[in-house]
Amino acid sequence: MNQSSLPPVGVVIVNWNLRDSLRETLLSFRAVDYPDLRIVVSDNASTDGSQEMVRREFPEVRLLAHERGLGYAKAASLALASVVNETRYVFSTTNDVLVAPDMIRLLVEYAEAHPEVGVVGCKIFFHEPADRLWSAGGFFFLGHPWHHGFLQRDGPRYSRVRECTFVTGCGFLLRSEALKKVGFFDERYVFYSEDAELCLRIREAGWRVVYLPTARMWHKTSTTLAKNRPVQLYYSTRNNLHLLDRHASVGKPLIRAAYLGLVCPAKMLLFVALGRWANARGIWRGIRDWRLGRFGWYEEHYAD
Known part of the structure; x- marks a missing residue:
């Protein structure tokens, strides 16, 4: 697909008191090879200088500076609402990831070629060790959410496009049309499971949820609430x-x-x-x- 024909894409990043990690995430997106990214940081009243850092070092980023902590689901939903009407897709992620320069382009090209797909997820590696998978798509077993490939080395079985029950909100591309139909994250959840629940609503509305192995990112674990x-x-x-x-x-x-x-x-x-x-x-x-x-x-x- 010609670069000039690629649609605008929003990027939504929720942050709370992870200034240095957020900086690394934003630098990673600054290196992304995509012509029209509209990045929004939704900050949950950080006290570590995160908001000042974004204003000073990333003037191209739209900052939603909340006066109190709203939780992940609400902060992400407000950011989605701020960009969904001006973009065809929104990539929702967190403040503890690094992304490959071609990741957004690969996700969008796949979504453009498959209009029945509402959500596209990435191949996600641990930040350390960087050769171990964190997620290659999600599924439920005995009612519990699991990740394909967790802690495994990459290989052929994780290099195929796969339809999934859900893909993790650590990083997924959402079709704006689907969001307008089903809504955003359920704010009552505050933290956790809001990503899988949104994927299920989008699936139930008739779209597919797909894991795309060529789109790569790396996730730092044990940050913020996980501690x-x-x-x-x-x-x-x-x-x-x-x-x-x-x-x-x-x-x-x-x-x-x-x-x-x-x-x-x-x-x-x-x-x-x-x-x-x-x-x-x-x-x-x-x-x-x-x-x-x-x-x-x-x-x-x-x-x-």
């Missing part, structure tokens, strides 16, 4: 149960029962055996709040 494992486990457990309730394609009664009766207890027992009681408690609290129909912030329900 607080009990709270991360709370959100991921609670939100995944809400997702299973909402989407029959992945949440049939037997599957939900397997997740509650096998997956969650196995994880809790493992954490107890390792002496990580707080992690097990995070899972239990996630189950409890799902049963109570609760969404929202962890801190709204627990004071520890």
Whole structure:
């Protein structure tokens, strides 16, 4: 496809107090070989100088400077809303990634050639070690979300285009037409599972979700919320149960029962055996709040 015929693409990056990592991510996008990128940083009231850094070093970037932390889902949704009407696609990602220079072009060329595709995901490697895969597309097993290729070395089995149940919001290209039809991330989730839930809504509206192995990026792990494992486990457990309730394609009664009766207890027992009681408690609290129909912030329900 001729460069001049490529449509404008939005890039949405959510940030909270990761100034130096955000800088590396923005430098990575500055090196992207694409004629019309419209980058939006949605900053959750960072106090580490992130907003000042963006204004000073990246004048081409549109900054949404929020006065308080909104959570990932809402901050990303506000950024999507700011750019969706002026672009044909939006690449939604995080502040802890590096991307290949040809990544956006490859994603857009595939989406342009396949109008039935609503979401296109990348081949994602760990930042360290850079030869290990983090995700080659997502699927559900026993009600739990998993990544193809996790911790594996790259190879032929991960080098084929694959239709997926979901692709991770660490980095995926969203068709603006699909977003206008189904909406953005579910803000009630705050953190975690919002990416899979959006993919499922787009699939249920008639579009395909596809993993494209030629589009590459690298992900730094254990940043921001992932450092607080009990709270991360709370959100991921609670939100995944809400997702299973909402989407029959992945949440049939037997599957939900397997997740509650096998997956969650196995994880809790493992954490107890390792002496990580707080992690097990995070899972239990996630189950409890799902049963109570609760969404929202962890801190709204627990004071520890």
